[in-house]
Amino acid sequence: MAWIKTISSDRWQDDLADLLPLVSDGKSGRVDHVMQIHSLNPQGMAAHHAVYASAMTGTRTFRKVDRELVAFVVSQINECHY
Numbered sequence: 001m002a003w004i005k006t007i008s009s010d011r012w013q014d015d016l017a018d019l020l021p022l023v024s025d026g027k028s029g030r031v032d033h034v035m036q037i038h039s040l041n042p043q044g045m046a047a048h049h050a051v052y053a054s055a056m057t058g059t060r061t062f063r064k065v066d067r068e069l070v071a072f073v074v075s076q077i078n079e080c081h082y
Helices: 014-023 042-057 064-077
Strands: none
Touching (some): 014 042
């Protein structure tokens, strides 16, 4: 398993601190590892979040639950726990 240097979310400042409400879980405050790896590159984190947000809200033909189901199935097929 690769280890990637990150900045702990409790130490985020400036641009990272601005992104925290967008990329953290609303209930637990936890930041998933897939977003945490961008902590050394806030612009990359913002871009990753923008792509995710667009994918999850970018169409009127699918309800949110439908998009979540597609994401779940694709993750299962790819053996990705995220």
